[in-house]
Amino acid sequence: MSTVRTEDFTRSDGPSREELVARAVALQPLLREQAAKNEARRRLTDEVSTALIEAGLFRLLTPRRLGGYETGLRTVLEVTEALGEADGSTSWLISVGSVASWVSGLASAQAQDDVFGTDPDARIAGGSAPAAARRVEGGLRVSGRWAYSSGAHNATWASMGALIMDEEGGVVDAVLCFAPASEVTLEDTWHTVGMRGTGSNTWVAEDVFVPGHRIISMGAMAEGAWPVPTDEAMYRLPFVPLATVPLVGPLLGIGRAALALVIETAPTRGMHHTFFTKQSDSVGVQIQIAEAALKLKTARLHAYGIADDLDAAAARGEDSDYSARAEIRAQLGYAAQQVLEAITILVNVHGAGSFAEASRMQQYWRDANTAARHAGLNAVIGYEVLGKALLGIEERISPAI
Template identity: 50%
Template sequence: MAARRPQADPEPPTPGPATGEDLVERARALQPWLRAQAERGEAERAVPPAVVDALADAGVFRLLTPRRLGGQETGLRTLMEVSEVLGEADGSTAWTAVSVAVTNRLACCFPDRAQDEVFGADPHARVTGATAPTGIGRRVPGGWTVTGRWSHNSAAPYATWAVLGALLWDGDGTATFRALVLVPAAELVREDTWHAVGMKGTARHTLIARDVMVPDHRVLSLPVAAGAAGPSSGGPDDLPPTLPLGLAPMLSPCLVGPLLGLGNAALATVREAATHGPPPFAVHGVRADAVGVQIQLAEAALQLRTARLHAYDAVDRIDRGFVDHTERARVRAQAGHAAQHVLTAVDTLLNVHGADAFADTDPLQRMWRDAGIAARHAGLVPTVGYEVYGKALLGIEEPVGLVI
């Protein structure tokens, strides 16, 4: 049976942009329904279409999109708050929301003509993408023909466009530069390759291009998008301004939002269960009476609090505007640090809950699996973030990655 969407209130004839509080409350209102859809998303390995429609209607995918293109043009704090609330209901839904919202924003870094192609006729456009330059583009009149395979494209079944990384070769076959190319999803082949133990509903499929024509106005230098170079280096000279701090410093903290929500949900689940039934092989009437349970719950809550403080400090720094290289490096490190604190908290909560947590019918095991996958995204690997930050603190100017 198809999932029934909650009925949204009709919008006024000429609605203005919603406030951050409004957008968070829209997400919170969806929580009970999203929880009910979570198992279906796992079984079908994609969040249900009705969930995608509900997120679109709530304006979630357009959180970072400029208002001139029909977006909300919020800061990253609002995206973090919304994704945290969604993550409390379902990790895959929250991850889908963040992935599309961020990649939609990335599409807005292309020239105006490309932006209008994506959003002009469809303000609800959904952009997926994989920025690793695993494709090859060859120069042809007016643009490039691109061929390649890109894995891990979140929400791929519902995407209308894709931003993909490629190495572009000039006509003589010698000069190259790393770029992002913007391609209609209809021109790509999609393979269902996402078979993972967690975040099952994110549908992170593989996209394939075979000699797809990409005009010049839909090409963006990857170093420029990453914030590692000015618009005149590494590619065409007429590129538009890019993200304030580059792709990686923006992306990494945004990925923590779903994790915070998963941690909150795990804590709420274990707290509720602790008031029912005794701990195994103990004299206490209920788990909540055991000092060991009380201590572990406090530890987990403080781990989550630490993660939240780091995550929101990071996005607040970005929202305030330009920061120097050391602060950018700290933002990257804080994201991975926060993710690790969430993992530690969830593991502690599993210890409190015991073996029952791993029953198929217990939602805690899904939260654990989802958090384990999310925290290991390339943008959240803690050792990379620590290396970036440590080098910055020591004044060592040595690149660590393509988009850091």
């Protein structure tokens, strides 16, 4: 694991990592204030959405030539961890929104102008689950549904996975299409107990035309065979790790917030059915807090080590081979599990009061347990992928490596 801090891909004419993280920290009071409203509405409030745009946080992985900041994964992690301390849902939308901006930057120059030409703060939401597409002159006609489209309420563009079929019904290619949000409809399907503020509802398209210049081959992109449009270092990052690493940032922030809450309240919180008048006097509590803190640090070391290694390799123009990507897949799932284990310990220390509706702890618990179930963070799948790679077993169980 790398211990060397990289400087991402930022240049002197853009905001530094420190400045971007400072912007995220400055938003924390607003996010805490609005978190309950985000939950109740099951989407971000207009106040939060506007504040994120004004802070430029949707530009993290947008190329500088399109008005973005062209940062690396280290910056994305630091920013989303800071946001996650205040509100997991808000942090999640910056994470997945950054990835969507990166992906759209792989499209043709014409597509990039469509998306970012007049709006460098373009917000893209969607899903990669394949829907039906048929070739027509100049592009595709797409119909389907894309669940878990995080941030769709505030999105300006929709991304949609599709399968191109031949005349015999065989699959020619799996692609990602981009269409203005105004050309699709949004179905209210996001009724969950955690990460409610992400508004991850379902896009619905009925025979939407997508011109050929707004289509990317997902298979070629996942294999690193899609032609990189420019020489920007950020596009040397491998797609699947690039898309998965940012998912850990919100979890790290939520875990940090849970730890801070327990440390803050332990000196004044009693322990029922014991002779302790405050939790902080209990050796058992002291040990559990230490264990939770170390689990969170373990998760952070894995995530940041991966980000630093990938940023450094991209800056040098080096590729990540399958075995390296297999290890990254397993590490990220492991890191997510470490956060969940830490939060479980902290809930045990905080006690039954954790589940009062007025308690911040219950939201941390719900949000973390929801976010960590993202398919990209499935730890058991990651462990199997890595185990097969270590044993030289060629069988592949996932295309997302």
